[in-house]
Amino acid sequence: MRHLFAIMSVCLALFSVSVQANEQTTNESSISPNSAALIAQLAEVKLSKTLPVLEQLEAVGGAELLPLFTTLLEGKLYYVKASKQIVAVEKKGSDYLVSDLFSAQLLGAMKKKEIKKIRVNNKLRVFLRQAIARLQIKSPEPEKRLIAIKALYGSLTDSTIDTLKKVYPDETNLEVKEAIELAFALYESKSPLAEKRLAAVNGLAESLENEARNSLTYLVENDSDKKVQMAAGAALKKINERIEFYDFVDQLFFGLSLGSVLLLAAIGLAITFGVMGVINMAHGEMIMLGAYTTYVVQLLMPDAIEYSLLVAVPAAFVVSGLVGILIERGVIRFLHGRPLETLLATFGISLILQQLVRTVFSPLNRQVESPLWMSGSLEINPVLSLTLNRLYILAFALLVFGLLLIILRKTSLGLNVRAVSQNRSMAKAMGIRTDWVDAMTFGLGSGIAGIAGVALSQLTNVGPNLGQSYIIDSFMVVVFGGVGNLWGTLVAAFSLGVANKFLEPVTGAVLASILVLVFIILFIQKKPKGLFPQKGRAAE
């Protein structure tokens, strides 16, 4: 298969020159000679002179320029050094697959040296995005029309409004219709006539879009007409009230999201520390191992990043779990009943594990990619959007929590674990293999820490210090919630997360964490066994 491909690409490269000649003649029909001349200039002008060329292009051309603009925006527009032909280039491994800009027909593979990229900068991207929007107002797909109109809110010119006026009567999609109406209102708000401005205020009053708010603010501050000013003021007040509510929802989401991260990080510890009483300082490193497992999984399946996390979750569970069992069998079982000494030994282990990943994977952070379905955000309205990765992690944390609860409540392993944690000697007398249960419990806790690592790899650095940054928080959550109580851990994680996020805007990030810590310290003085103390004789 691979040979075949190689041969094919060599052939393509050999024939590309002749093919190019043919392609050019067939495609130029749709591009006017004026445009073609301008496009050719792109290969020659300096970066700072590209913008005028593009502006002229937009002036003379039409929708047929769309592929040029989008390719340039994506940074895939190149020219062939020998022929100065402008082409689209897709990088595949070390090869550069060259295709015709307008027909999208593959022209062949080239070496890096044969082609040169046409550079874009931020300024050009801003222009391109708007030019594309202007071209897409008439796109057959309503989503594209909507995006196009929204992109133009900030730069409404007479000609754009004219175009919008032309398309408005035929528009069937309700959302697009509303967007166009808003565009009209935005445009009218700058009208010299007071009545028009007043009418525009009504049009703007219902919208949460930034531009609407900015126009209203402008009117409130600068309008010469008292009536317009008052109307704008009233509308603005209403909008701000709505925004306040959404801000509150936003903050709540931030808090819950932080809480879910804390929950994931702490829940494994709730088992090893809470149920077994082992102060596992290497807990953070179990999380780190999970994150590195994700990295390795992605290395092994580079073509299926979308599914990599689904593989990484069980893989991380197994890796961290096995390491956990190894630690339990190798070290912790000899320290049974001496929790403070397990602290020392596991601290040593954490140092070793950190240095181990440093040696194996280098001290640099590793790149873990986010699958597409986890990127971006769920837009509820212009002022409230929830980031997808955090939404999934929130759901995932709850799922893991639920599963763990089921394992502990409904399985025989769970029964054994609870029995051993309540009364070891009695459990032993009843024929429970306490050794085995210990190993499994520790493995379970570590495995869950590994799963947390998979989730964290989507949010933060995957590096040797990953674990350290979560260890203290994890302990706080478990202690605050009440050792040995999973529900306590859940409540503690979410309440600390939410408290932190509501404090942050008032006090700043650092002071917020300090206040939360001080609160926990004081709280523990009041209720030394945490939010939900374990009851019964076992707790004494």
Place this chain on the structure above:
Amino acid sequence: MKLKTLAAGIALSMGATVMSFNAMAAEDTIKVGVLHSLSGTMAISETTLKDTVLMMIEEQNKKGGLLGKKLEPVVVDPASNWPLFAEKTRELITKEGVDVIFGCWTSVSRKSVLPVIEELNGLMFYPVQYEGEESSKNVFYTGAAPNQQAVPAVDYLMNELGVERWVLAGTDYVYPRTTNKILEAYLKSKGVAEEDIMINYTPFGHSDWQSIVSDVKKFGSAGKKTAVVSTINGDANVPFYKELGNQGISSEDIPVVAFSVGEEELSGIDTKPLVGHLAAWNYFQSVDNEANEEFIEKWKAYTSDERVTNDPMEATYIGFNMWANAVTQAGTTEVDAVGQAMIGQKSPNLTGGMAVMNKNHHLSKPVLIGEIQGDGQFEVVWETESIVMGDAWSDYLPGSKDLIADWTDPVKCGNYNTKTKTCSGQNY
């Protein structure tokens, strides 16, 4: 009884320590100290520089060493522990007898080393962009001062992108604090209003950026073009950029220009959502230059194919070459002679042109601004027409605008007040 023997044991071991500390190595090589953290939080950035120095030493030895002697690296690990930096410096100079030290990354590590290196009259090359406000007789600063990085970057945003509203976001330590102070004064001098500047500090390794990014988004929705000037340090950048990407802030809406994000940091991030965000440095790996290509090739051969190069590496490269030239020129490794020979020393930049060591122990270098690309590299979109001289004391801070550094006669002072004509804060 037992304790007596035990105490004797301690005595013995302490005695052994004393003895071994006294053993001096024979003087047949030129020793080069490498003082970069290989463990702890800073290992992430600093190990690369250790490798760079080792590579340069190997190169130099292939060329026959210096003054007919081979160079011998002495690597120690200060473990991202600041007092340990001071201790290791003392160890390198008095125990190992090194002739020069290449080292430090963070400001605090440099501040910790400073008294020791001045007391023992050592020689150090510091290769990282930093806040300025310092010039020591014994240190050569080959990284950028704020006027070689921050100020040109802000100029670019203001003039080329028409930015009117500014978010100065940084990690809460001295480099961002100073840089932001300078930028704030600079922006105000350019007529930017107080309410158009938002300043935000976060702790080291901050990982939950939700609220701050959403604040930035709100700040940027006021209708004026907004940009973020980021002095966020190392580890905190990955979650910051991830959050930016996820909250849908693209470089066209709110560009972020960073002073601490280079190729190395980007190698840990998926940069596709970040295309178009900016960074200002004196060097980018992507710069088309023969010397650069050669350097990259050597680096990849020395380490591995996937490794990237970055600005502090170039600073190390320039510093090492200048030191080697100065030693050859002075004919000795003696610190004062080399220090004098260093001033005015020229060495080629990897991006073309010559870097010059000035009287204030800072370099003149070109300033480049690059945009992040999808492959984790930068593409230069702007550069200064000529080299910019590093300013040890910022002109925009009230406390330091009258201070200059000049290590030639007759001033010979790192903080000389041009108004009162006095030299303050010197330890000798």
Place this chain on the structure above:
Amino acid sequence: MNQLMRFTRVHGDSKVAPFVAILVILTALASLGNLLMPQDSIFYVSTYTITLLGKYLCYAMLALAVDVIWGYCGILSLGHGAFFALGGYGMGMYLMRQIGDRGVYGNPELPDFMVFLNWTELPWFWYGFDQFWFAMLMVLLIPGTLAFIFGWLAFRSRVTGVYLSIMTQALTYALLLAFFRNEMGFGGNNGLTDFKDILGFDLQSDNTRVALFATTAFLLGLTFIISHKILKSRMGKVIVAIRDGESRARFLGYRTERYKVWLFVYSAMIAGIAGALYVPQVGIINPGEFSPLNSIEIVIWVAVGGRGTLIGAIVGALLVNYAKTKFTAIMPDGWLFALGAMFVLVTLFLPQGLVGLFNKFKGNKPDNNAGSHALEPKATEDAKA
């Protein structure tokens, strides 16, 4: 009761004298070796070694402070680095004020970092620190007060075992974050540095260094003797009783929380002194000292040396730090492996630390149990909690 008797047997007067004697002799030898011997003599002790030894002795004192509460009272503090750092900041502020107008900006009143951040006047909490006696008082009082408040709250509401350890960790972590903030007025991440002189003596001269080293040795000896006396006294017996069975001690009518609070305060003050001595010798104090990892390390020194023996703590601190110095130079890439492995092996095979091993080696079984063995029943209670 039996354990108490063992305890008194181990800590007879005969054990203090040799240690103090050796400390005095070594200090004298090292000091004279530095000041009187020519550089090329084999008896010459370099200034590098003197500062290094001085630093080790500060750590030893810190370890002693932890051992007093952990080894004898069962209070495992994972935040003792906080008291050490607070003492260090007290000294650092004094040294900072001593710089006067010799700072880089030449401001007679404000330290450099304040000028740097455009502060116009000295914050109130810096007042008085230009006086040595005041600063030294604060070095004792600030850690002491913090320990008192924390201890009073915690011990009164009977927060014990693992909970207490985690809370001390939270305490030092909160302080770490607080001191990182530049607004606090303690120099932020850079901390306090660039000290010039102490009591008018140049900090960089060999004489001052030797004097600091000797002072540290002297104070280590002194705190060692005092701690020994306290723990040998009637109060000390109650303290050990609290460790071995707090409820029982309480039922016998002792106000256990009071004993614990005062011991905790005493220990925090020793840590503060150690910190104050540490700063002029290493030349910098910054929030990194508050890091929870540092505090865990202290506990490890004690464990390695052997807890509940005072001398074990000192031996542990010296040995671990010596090992660290050596490892970071010999095997910079792999020293964490060695250090980590050392911790694991010591906890596994030397539950009583090196002192325990030493006693075993001497074949004197009964004595070595004073420390850790007695902890175990207590520890099991913690495990269940």
